[in-house]
Amino acid sequence: MVVSGAHTEPVSKPLGGVDVLHTGGGLEHWTQESGGEFTRWDLWYLVLLFDDYGGSWEALADTMEKTLAEGMHSFKQLDFEAKRGHMENLRHRLNEAGLDPARLVGDLVRDKRILRKARTKILKDYVRDSDKTVEMRTTPRYVLEERAWRGEWGRFPVSPAVFEPVFQDEVGRRSFYSEDASSGLARRIGAILEKVGRKPASSPEARLALYRAGLAALVDAMEVVDDSCGTVGEMFEEIFEQYVAIPWPSTGIAPGVYYRDFLDFAVWEDYGLTDHGMGRFFAAVPPEHVPLVDTVLLDIRADLLRYKELDYQADQALRLLVEFHTVKRTFDRFVDLAREMGPRHPPRINAMAKAAWDAGEPDLARVVFAAADLPGPRQDCLRKRHGPHA
Secondary structure, eight states: OOOTTOOSSOSSOOTTOGGGGGSSOTTSEEEEETTEEEEHHHHHHHHHHHHHHTTOHHHHHHHHHHHHOOSSSSHHHHHHHHHHHHHHHHHHHHHHHTOOHHHHHGGGGGOHHHHHHHHHHHHTSOOOGGGOOHHHHSOHHHHHHHHHHHTTGGGSSSOGGGTHHHHHHHHTTOSOBOHHHHHHHHHHHHHHHHHHHTSTTOOHHHHHHHHHHHHHHHHHHTTSBOOTTOHHHHHHHHHHHHHHHSOGGGGTOOHHHHHHHHHHHHHHOOSSTTTTTHHHHHHTSOGGGHHHHHHHHHHHHHHHHTOGGGHHHHHHHHHHHHHHHHHHTOGGGHHHHHHHHGGGOHHHHHHHHHHHHHTTOHHHHHHHHHHHOOSSTTHHHHHHTOGGGO
């Protein structure tokens, strides 16, 4: 198609003429304008944008999502997030430079060979790691997950990063651990913690960093172990219990840093390793820190809710928020939380109702169930759980 108002030539021709644009990878140079460099990826997006979508970024984004996004952890979903990240950055760069995308792409929009390649690269093929732009790598998922794993470590009195290499060396001895080998790995990580943690010079600050690094190492290890026997999970629970028992206020770490670090970690931990220990973690929160923990979880969830693809993590933050207030029996939050959660997680709703019932608040228990009894997944399951609290 001919773009209305477009020049009959691109703003800047590539060296070697147009033919050179028919070969090469996405990271290679296409053109330069207003002090900005544009790559083949930029060219492919613009050709596809005007030839197939009439210049509508929204229409292109909608097609990309329908074509590429599929499942929370699938390669298609991650590929979509990467490609969308580059597209959004391209729009931002064009706006910042005051450039007309139609003028920039010019007559190249009519090049059918480039169009075929654009359709293939953007809507069909997976992006190879070697051909990813910075924006394809630094998606919201990547940025927020990286922050969750280690984003607060620099604000610890002693950074867990000091001890992390010891664990990484141990886990890195093999590319994969069988069921039997994973048991040995768990024992060796436990031995490292015991040896280093018992050194005479090991202060509470150092132990806090050591055990936090150990928890991160075990989550990383889950990527390369067969934990059918549960030994790695059991070791995680032991370390988690010891981590919670450390008198962290005496280390000098700011309460906001301590809570943000671990709650962000718990939201993103995807193997269920923290499930059994969060009750102890929340029980240890003193009354004066209840508003702070509430705020931290709300802030984490607000960050996640900005991105549709992070709905699962946002829901995990809500589950932790419900568990926290259930453990602390902050009854004034129960009804609003039950309404927000709905019937998606009947055990969480049942736990809130039971806490109210056991505290002599049967009317509150009934209202909690009523607030959560909304149309949606697992509504029938929720109704079956009403039991004596209905």
